[in-house]
Amino acid sequence: MAQSVGRPQRENCGTCHFYGGGGDAVKHGDLDSSLIKVDKNLDVHMGSKESGGQDFTCVRCHTTTAHHIAGRIYEKPASIDRKSLLQNDLGDKIMCESCHGAQPHKAGGMSAKLNDHTDKVSCQACHIPEFSRNQPTKMSWDWSKAGSLMDGKTEVKNADGQAIFMKEKGLFTWEKNVVPEYFWYNGTLAHMTTEDTFDPTEEVWLNRPKGNKDDPNSRIMPFKVHRAISPYDKVNKTMVIPHLFPYGKDDKTAYWKNFDWSAAIVDGMNYAGQKYSGEFGFVKTNYVFPTTHMVAPREQALSCSECHSKDSRLKNITDIYLPGRDSFKLVDTIGWFAAGGALIVIFLHGIIRFISSRKRKED
Amino acid sequence: MTGKMIKIYLYSKFERFWHWFQAVSIFLLLLTGFEVHGTIKLFGFKQAVNLHNIIGLTWLGIFLFFVFWMFVTLEYRQYIPTTKKLFEVARHYAYGIFKGEPHPVEKSLNAKHNPMQRLTYLGLTAILLPFQMITGLLYWGYNDWSGLGLSWMSLEVIALLHLIGGFALLIFLIIHVYMVTTGHTLTAHVAAMFSGWEEVHEEENVADWEKKTI
């Protein structure tokens, strides 16, 4: 045992973090067991040396100070300063900029244009073209379908062997090579608690990236958005915390033992010390995960037109003018109308010239 | 307008180069510009931006030299606007041309352009092109705005202005290309812009305003 003293390896972190949400690749689109042994194609940093990667362990970037591990994001950003490691040798190495700097691309020509983007576009936005490139991740979860059977079965699996229905949990969908959704992000997420009320007729964002276009610390960042149908308090219009996992054989309230939402919510909310009206329903909820691991080799970075086109990936980013995507309907209409008008005028002018000159010759 | 047809050397090599350089530039800038705007797909967005930048910046550099040349050679006087015979020229294109009437203003060394051309080319060279160059340069330098104290500007507005200028150039190009065919033969004017030699009626009476005034 003593021989194994050393720095944490991928398995140490991955045993929990690769299996978040109840199984491999469930929770994160960019963290799953593929990273235990990985080639450069999936992750340039953790990829093996043989495949051309850097063979980094988790703690190579998630540096620590007195056991505090850099990289958690609730109300505080992973790193406050966007600065290069060269500028601060003792700083957290958690940002891309920590090692790559703020102007990582070559100077000159269109490469310089890429450097121009780093003030508003995160590295991840272009360098992680899709997430879950090796294993499918869970993209949706309908809790309201839990508690009954599907086709008489307690569990139904898809062709890949992943459960798409479980009596305990409900109905799921899994996706691979998922194009992320993009939001302004300053490194922190706003979280909803059981104390926050909402409008149940709309999708409820249980967490949301913070940031905006005018904030110098905000960048456009890729996210996995996990969409679910979750239990909530119909009267108080708040989320609820159901008691899921049974304490033991005699547990009379745990949902995964008794399949009674009402009892599970009463017990869970009671345990958390939160108010519950006693009436629950189901509401559409969204939960976002920043996509930052599994950086692809640079050859796979997005081309300009992935964003700069009518079919732009940046559908959520509506508060900026994006060349190639945005236009001015009125000016476009007037402009093409005028150009078309000019064409018609010269066409008619030419016809009359032609006919009149023919006539003159005949005369 | 009774003189016989003679050939005069109207357009110098530099002018012809300048004309065709601008023609190609405008054509390519319109193509790449409307690709950047998302209207057409041709080169790919990145290549369209790259070409648009290179052509635009190159034109800008040469344009500064051209303006210098215009003033040194006094050729700018060819563009001093006049309203004399403007109505006659307009009437010619709207009516007389169908009757086979001769053009009211004959080209000459001292007056290469008729009054309508003068107005058009002056507007183009003095207003529209500089307008496109300024808005284009600002668009190109977007990332340096904050450093230059221009943060108050809006990319959306600059792009809009540049787009309006682009449409104006497109419409000019359409009409200009058509007007080229209105010489005494369909290809007379375009041939002149290649060779430099324009065929004109020998003038007996040259109007005062058409004379080079030094």
Next chain:
Amino acid sequence: MQMPRSRCQPFHSLLPVTLLLLAARPVSASIPQDDAPGRQMAIQATQAKPLTHTITADHSTFSQLQFTLEQQKTLKPEDVTKACLSCHNQAALQFHQTIHWTWRDKDDAGNPAKFGKGGISVNNF
């Protein structure tokens, strides 16, 4: 190591820039080269101090970590942890302050906040 030159070109230098662009810039899209400064910097940053250089102790020789075969039969994981903590006497105290222990985010005063698995924030998976 050279820091990348700022791209910001003052406008007054435009004419030479234009001519340079004409002369030097290939029209075809440039494929990123090996010498992209961001890559150079990252390689330099991660190779400057190999991690092995920071290790100054060989744990296999520590007497606290020597267990006889007989001891190993009844040894529990917690016993090994205790052995670690007998030298690393700040480790447990440090760890109790971390989110891995509290399962709560910290507020500005450093106290556990509402957010985290131990808090009242809600997820949907």
